Amino acid sequence: MKWFYRCHSCGARYDIVPGRYLCDACATRQIPKRPLEGVLEAQWEGDPGPGSVPLPVEQNWFPCMPVGNTPLWSPMRLRDEFGAPNLWIKDDTRNPSGSLKDRASFLIAAFAKRHGLSEIVLASTGNAASSMAAVGAAAGLRIKVFLPVTAPPAKRIQVLQYGAELITVDGTYDHAYELSLEYSNRTGSLSRNTAYNPLTIEGKKTVAFEIVDDLIKAKGGAPDHVFLPVGDGAILAGVYRGFEDLLRLGRLREMPTLWACQAQGSSAIARALASADAGGDAFGDPIASNTIADSIAVDVPRNGLRALAKLRKYGGKSVVVSDTEILRAQKTLSSASGLFAEPSSSAAFAGWLKARESIAVGDTCILLITGSGLKDVSAAAKGLGLEQIPGETR
Numbered sequence: 001m002k003w004f005y006r007c008h009s010c011g012a013r014y015d016i017v018p019g020r021y022l023c024d025a026c027a028t029r030q031i032p033k034r035p036l037e038g039v040l041e042a043q044w045e046g047d048p049g050p051g052s053v054p055l056p057v058e059q060n061w062f063p064c065m066p067v068g069n070t071p072l073w074s075p076m077r078l079r080d081e082f083g084a085p086n087l088w089i090k091d092d093t094r095n096p097s098g099s100l101k102d103r104a105s106f107l108i109a110a111f112a113k114r115h116g117l118s119e120i121v122l123a124s125t126g127n128a129a130s131s132m133a134a135v136g137a138a139a140g141l142r143i144k145v146f147l148p149v150t151a152p153p154a155k156r157i158q159v160l161q162y163g164a165e166l167i168t169v170d171g172t173y174d175h176a177y178e179l180s181l182e183y184s185n186r187t188g189s190l191s192r193n194t195a196y197n198p199l200t201i202e203g204k205k206t207v208a209f210e211i212v213d214d215l216i217k218a219k220g221g222a223p224d225h226v227f228l229p230v231g232d233g234a235i236l237a238g239v240y241r242g243f244e245d246l247l248r249l250g251r252l253r254e255m256p257t258l259w260a261c262q263a264q265g266s267s268a269i270a271r272a273l274a275s276a277d278a279g280g281d282a283f284g285d286p287i288a289s290n291t292i293a294d295s296i297a298v299d300v301p302r303n304g305l306r307a308l309a310k311l312r313k314y315g316g317k318s319v320v321v322s323d324t325e326i327l328r329a330q331k332t333l334s335s336a337s338g339l340f341a342e343p344s345s346s347a348a349f350a351g352w353l354k355a356r357e358s359i360a361v362g363d364t365c366i367l368l369i370t371g372s373g374l375k376d377v378s379a380a381a382k383g384l385g386l387e388q389i390p391g392e393t394r
């Protein structure tokens, strides 16, 4: 197979080599505090072989770690309670570091090994960092992460526990993003920043392959709707990318409807979609994010332009939920299915609760549960109305 990068906006073609992140021509249009211009997309030519997932790094470079192949299961009590006979959970909390981010880290680590690079650097709201630290430990790579001070303690502890270097940034995720880029540009370390490194999105597409394959095995047909949490829009793009591959390979007939679930306090992509649909400007000045769902709290969605283009191309939808709805959904999901999801992932469930009336009862709906609730117990404690965690003394 032959692999290359293509600019999602002008179509320019580039080799997949270390140091190549954005399109040379389009990146010059970059405006501060707006989504990245010139984001590249990995493309392939040739025949990937039956049943396989086409990926741009050969399998022999993959870290020895069981990433992906997470369960797709039927939440029977939720199905009964909400009269949704074809509701499914794709449980990506079951990845080694507890989130879907491991899929991206896995491919980035393989790429680093393939090219003899020893250090990976990134900014994160928390999960990308803990994920890269975990996969880096398995692969024997040096990992340096820039995290905002507000990142939940469990995610920071994970970073240190896995042996990565933690740089705490007294500012927002957006600030950490800039600092990490400064560092990687200066040192030549491999950047894993989401959207900026196109392989993050390529790694995340494996979840779409598993959803389609496992639904067939479970005699569940093809997915009609996928509900997922959206911050920077990289998971969204990854899921679209996987479905695009499957369509091209003849393993899927129709593009499912993707529902971009966003928190009210961080809804740039939903706003851009509404504005673009009305013929207006997509992304205006950023609004400071403010939500309990830290993993989807971004001021500027880095992958916003590409995510928006995909939503518009395929008729994707957005749904915005409040923090109260997120916490309520988190509790409902936990107590009626046994799955404890972090607030971002609970936003996907909250989005489904809000949108389900507009969906045909028999349609196959997938809830993409991206991260474990154990990563942020203080958010859940708030949802339970606890001032203090029982048994804890001050």
Ligand SMILES: *Cc1c(COP(=O)(O)O)cnc(C)c1O
Pocket: 099, 100, 101, 127, 128, 194, 229, 230, 231, 232, 233, 234, 235, 236, 295, 296, 342, 344, 345, 370, 371, 372
């Ligand atoms: C990163 C993350 C998201 C959001 O993904 P984006 O690519 O930023 O849209 C959602 N849920 C979890 C658990 C995450 O870690």
